[in-house]
Amino acid sequence: MTKAGDLYGQSLYDLAAEENLTDDILGEMEAVKGIFKENPDYVTLLSEPSVPKKERLQLVDEALGESLTPYHLNFIKILIEKGLLREYSACYNRFRKNYNETHGIAEAFVTTAVTLSDSQLATLKEKLEKISGKKVLLQQKTDPDILGGVRVDLEGQLFDGTVKGRLSELRKKVDDVVI
Template identity: 55%
Template structure:
């Protein structure tokens, strides 16, 4: 994340907190980020220097003006005017980071070979909330190289209960044995 993303995303969060709009703007940021990911040509157009800035900001107004919070629309127009719309994803990350810090939320990335059931995810969430003392949001990733077990990243710590990690541990111990 760049310094611009931290500055602008943090400023948007401060404004949203002042106006009691953190939940609404946070949800809308997620939705707009999905739209931008699905329409890279649109983002490229909004970043195109050959298109006058007033036309680019008009496109943002037409697309989001009637649906998103006014502060968020103006924020995107500001990024566009300053040729920083490429920092939008980083701004979203900073906004989310600040929101999580203020609301006692921790994000846990769970990596497994197969998708976990809702019951498994729920049980894991309860255990991770006990460990961290925070509300946990789970993000599930699939990786066939895990083979079996789970790898969880929570607040900069990695809990590795995968077969791969256990095999590596056994291999290390065998290499340490003096024959």
Template identity: 50%
Template sequence: MNKASSLYGKSLYDLAKEEHLEKEILEEMSCVKTLLEENPEYYSLLAEPSIPKKERLSLLDQAFATELQPYLLNFLKLLLEKGLVRGFKESYKTYKALYQEDQGIAEALVTSAVPLQEEQKSALIEKLQKLCAKTIILSEKIDPKVLGGLKVEVAGKTLDGTVSARLKEIRKTVNEVVL
């Protein structure tokens, strides 16, 4: 389902780009994603095969006909008809990634044992922007298991400078040594 959902998300992005509606549809998709996350029972209702498709399509019209771009509403209907409505989040991720790529934006996730200070965040963003040649949106995750150092995931790459990763490397080297 993920592959199909990603393909549909890419197709929607291509259409939105052609119509110069990329940002508007992204914002609307974000609202729909939030609404579906906050109301999982509605998500289940849309995906329920025992309810006729016609009724489920009508539910989408009732909820979104005046709120969404027709392209996005038709996209949701298409996902419903193809049995991929649960793949909307994946479609959204794909669409968002394509939009950010076109805008020269990359999301980075930094994992550290303790929260970073603002100066550290700024310095990290600056270095990542030089490395990726993109504007960086930084998200922070705190995980005491890393012990120290940073793990950064950006543009499909992982830069792991954590103490726990170094200890794993040392453990692997020691285990490889034959006594």
């Protein structure tokens, strides 16, 4: 995470908390982050110094002005004025981290060879909530290379129950015995 992203994200979070808008602004930030990711040319245009600042700010007003809280809209304008719009994702990450800490939320990234069913996800989420003592937000991705099983990253703690992980452990044990 960049220093500017940390500072600006922290500042926006502090303001949102003061104004009791953390839920609203977090939702908006997720939407804007998605827009920026899907439209990198738009971010390039808003960051382009050869385009007058006034025009870039007007473009943001026209595109996002109706859908964002004034604090969030002004935040984006400040990033544009300071030439830091590309730090938006880092700002979001800092905001999200603070939000999660304040609300007792842990993020977990689940990797499986095949997509888990809703009931499997619910069971996994329940177990992770017992382990962490927090409400867990699960993000799932599939990776056929793990062959089978589940790998979970819960706030930096890795639980590897994959076939690939077990085979790797066996390989290490065999190498230790042979050598």
